[in-house]
Amino acid sequence: MKNSALVVVDMLYDFIDGSLACLNSKNAVKEAAGFIDSMTSGQEGNSNEEILDTFPILFVCDHHPADHSSFREYGGTWPPHCIQGTHGGAVHEILQPYMQEELTFFKGCDPAVEQYSGFEAANKAGQSLGEILGLLDAENVYVCGIATEYCVRATCEDLKKAGFKVRLLSNALGYVDEAGHRKALEEMKTEGMIIE
Ligand code: VGL
Ligand code: ZN
Secondary structure, three states: OEEEEEEOOOEEEEHHHHOOOOHHHHHHHHHHHHHHHHHHHHOOOOOOHHHHHHHHHHHEEEEEEEOOOOOOOOOOOOOOOOOOOOOHHHHEOOHHHHHHHHHHEOOOOOOOOOOOOOOOOOOOOOOHHHHHHHHHHHEEEEEEEOHHHHHHHHHHHHHHOOOOOEEEEEEEOOOOOHHHHHHHHHHHHHOOOOEO
């Protein structure tokens, strides 16, 4: 049987309560944690490492240098956010117990390049998210995160193109704008993503 995996996109403090705080983010983090519990129930006696063997959880992290070109003062559209080494760039603490170095992927590291999709984000060893999902033989890829209209959508579209069954956890999403979130969900549905 092929495996399932979860991709957690940018559930980072700057998108939750920081410089780029998004709507529904706090609730989305709680929903994501609840989903992880539901997928791993029956494994209460197991360590987080054992849980991750059966249900891998991959984290995508926006990880910008302080002079990134997506920041307003460097010609971009966003306030400074998710700067490498800051609290704002850290994953929410309730999800941290599920993180593993080889399943943590960084994007937006090159100051000159905006990178919304997490598909080519790379772990410390230089392996991409897409590559690792392939190695895990994942068929169903659940996705949650922030922000629906930007990084979540771009990640889902690349996953779909690569042949994964994308299952979007609609209650576990944060967004910049409510109407934009709803429109993106509708469009993603037409593109073949499964809205859970
Ligand atoms: C994102 C804006 C800038 C996102 C990242 O994660 O959706 N949005 N950088
Ligand atoms: Zn960013």
